[in-house]
Amino acid sequence: MSASKSLRPRRQVSRTTTQARRKPCRLCHNLDSRGHTSSIYQTESAKGATSRLDLVLDSLSLSKTQSSTGAGCRFCGVLIVTLDAFFDNWRGSRQRVNVEIKEKESIKVGINGNRWRGQLAEIYAGSSASKAPWPTLGTAHHIPTDSGSDETFDFARRCIRDCLTNSKHVACKPPSISRHVLPKRLLDVGRVTAPIRLIDTQGRSFQYVTLSHCWGTGPLLTATKLNWQELASNIPFTSLPPLFQDAIIITRQLGLRYIWIDSLCIIQDSTRDWETESSKMGGIYENSYVTISATISGDSNTRCLMDRRKPIKITYENTTGREFAIRARNIADHHPNIKEGTPAKLMGPLTTRSWALQEHVLSTRILHYTATEVLFECRTSYRCECQPSRKQQPTTPSLIPKATAKRGEDNNALWAAWQHVIEQYSKRELTVPSDKLPAISGIASKIKDATRSAYVAGLWKDNLASDLLWSTTSPSSLIASPYALDTYRAPTFSWASLNTPISYYTPDEDERESFQSTITLLSSVIAHTGLNSLGTVSGASLKLRGPCMTAFLSSSQIDGVWEYTLLIKGTSAIRISHDCLLTRSGDTIASSLTGGSVRRANSADQLSEFNKASILYLGVARYDGWISGLVLGASERVPDAWERLGTFSAGMESFDKANEREITLI
Known part of the structure; x- marks a missing residue:
């Protein structure tokens, strides 16, 4: 595609046509941030009132605004040339075109859809020294076309x-x-x-x-x-x-x-x-x-x-016949959001x-x-x-330094920073799977220095209740796996035991004040592998005391999606957030539970629906009449120990008959 595009109509523009075109285009509003029903005016600017307009346009409607002769709305034409240059195959995609117009600034254009995620084009006046082609269009700062330039x-x-x-x-x-x-x-x-x-x-x-x-x-x-x-x-x-x-x-x-x-x-x-x-x-x-x-x-x-893609030049002619040079370039939606x-x-x-x-x-x-x-x-x-x-x-x-600076009587800012990092980290890929804990150990070291808390395979003893309540998220990453790992990497209570994105429960202000741990850490054991005390582990366990109840877990498959439900006597069924796919444990399980228990499924397992498999559920924290905790299955590897299967949240009434109990998690 040629870098130079003309938007001049090929027919003579009459006075009647000129007058008609002075009315804003119903689709793009002449790319003017003022006078639209959705225009927002800000008076805080030192330069006086400024306006902003965000438009959402239908891509099919936009592509039809220019006739085969080139006639049509000049401003829609600017958008079309820009989209043609920077968004491959946008025509006919039936996606929404997002146009952000700010007075005296460049215009940002993007398209919904995974194909163009994070990609933007920027339209701006060619030179700050000459008159803008229309009053509200601004200029943009020059970016060299070579990242190795002086x-x-x-x-x-x-x-x-x-x-x-x-x-x-x-x-x-x-x-x-x-x-x-x-x-x-x-x-x-x-x-x-x-x-x-x-x-x-x-x-x-x-x-x-x-x-x-x-x-x-x-x-x-x-x-x-x-x-x-x-x-x-x-x-x-x-x-x-x-x-x-x-x-x-x-x-x-x-x-x-x-x-x-x-x-x-x-x-x-x-x-x-x-x-x-x-x-x-x-x-x-x-x-x-x-x-x-x-x-x-x-x-x-x-x-x-490397060489960067050069801006394109769009020749724009206004209703008086005067030509202007408009430019458009590819940018990324990268700016921080204050x-x-x-x-x-x-x-x-x-x-x-x-x-x-x-x-x-x-x-x-x-x-x-x-x-x-x-x-x-x-x-x-x-x-x-x-x-x-x-x-x-x-x-x-600045994330860790700011959280450290906010420390007062507690370390809440540091715990929040750690959990934010882990949520982002869990979405990323590793060439060597065993590096899961070593590759985050540098940040763990900073948190440990600041809090003086003990670290257990990705969790902090001084924030244990909150750290235990991680849950897997929808598989939005290529690394997401619905199965347990074939090789041991971390205890089941740690997010590092799986290859899948995770998230933490984030209470609002009111819930944070009422959030209260219901567990007591009695002891912990961790076996390190190698010289890094915050790195690879060969085993770990937590001995806890907390409110526990036995219940049944049932599975069902609906439209190819597996769901798991807690069946508690005297209460409604509770859908759990499972860590990965689950399967019934083997018959040789060393457990007093009748009917066998449940474990995380491996990729080699043949899955089938099960009904009323025995499990244990542990209340970890309560807040505003609710309790959240862990769903546990009896371990096949270690007698009298329990392995994590997922998390649950329920009303406090479901724990009316809970008993304090000492359990070991591995």
Whole structure:
């Protein structure tokens, strides 16, 4: 498609036609934020009253507004040319076109539907020096068409310099020497004429950059027992994968000499070295000068310094015959939302990876290389190339520091921050399934330092009732599995025991005040594997006292969907939120329950409906006349122990006959 598009009608415009066209288009309202029944006026602006209009247009109706001769609403024509350029196959999709119009600002255009999720186009006046084609259309900040341009590097340097020198960036200051974590190795890349090589830091402090990247599924240059001495001598630049080359270029452009890349700075086939260095990873990212986040790159062969798609030029002619240059470009819906308190929304392969979330949360400063522009976050502010002014907006690196700063008599803000991170983390993918707990251990270390609470395989003893009440969500992720794991990774009471997105019960203000734990932790046992005390486990258990009742669980399959129902004598049936698919336990179960119990199903199990299988349900917390808790099945692995099957919520009357009981969860 040609970059230049004309919206001039091919017939002579008469005075009568001109007068008619002065009336706003019923569909697009002439892309004017004023005078519509849905227009919103804000008077808080220092420049006076400003207006905003959000339109939702039918894509089929919009595509029919331009005739074969090119005649029709000029403003609808601007939308159509923009949609044709940036939204493939939008015509005939019967989706809703969302148009956000703000007075004296650019116009944002998006389409509903998974195909275009997170994608936006921006329409703006070509030059701030000339008259706008219509009064309410504004300009947009220039974004270079090359992420390796001098302009983009100047932007990156300016962001970092402002963070380092601004006295208000207290949270961005380096940690004390006692908390300073040193990487064992770094890549020395600072001089073009000198060899790139792996160095041993020998306990010395260096100013270095970190790289956050996807490893991908293909071959990757890594440090091993056999080649690390060779890497310590000379690594030819041309032998490095393209992404690593880009990371080195960025490091040099920032005026630094050293970079930490996990695959090269950790000896990958040494269990001891990997466990030691990976356990320090949170501190390594926190203490770095800046993290380069290769958000757009799916593996080390995909560069992050690349050409970006150029804006298109739309030639627009008004009713007097005067031509104007309008531009449209592809952008991402990435800006933080101050009202909702949400940070920048990033898109790209890296945002699906589990290890990368920890790197994002714990970095002090981070440069995100996305498909459309570079974004900068630190623990205090946010900037991007389309909005380069420093803004005090929510950022992901500020999540833990802000929660720590809010601590008063309790740690509620930190518990909420942890649960928010775990909800996001559970949606991400791992190349090595056993990394589930190690890949979040850096954040766990920060929470432990702040709260002094003990940690049990993803849960905190001082927030145990709330942490136990996680539940699985609808499978919205490619990683979601409806089955239990074939290999042990975590106890069943931990979210880490499954591959599926989870969420936590979030009480409102009134419920939070009445939320009260009904369980007492009597003891806990955890068996760690390796050197990371917050990492991999080979076993764990909790001994609790709390209100318990026996009941029956029944299953049914409706339209291919399995449902599980608690049958409690004297009360209505209660639908449970099951952790995964369930099946009746074997006949040899060591349990006093009649009729056998229930367990999590494995992928090899043949599922069938069951009726009145015996289970135990444990009340964990109560609030406003309700009680929530765990549905438990007798363990086949450990005698007299119980395994989690799901969660339930019910009125307090269902627990009238509950008895306090000591149980062991595994």
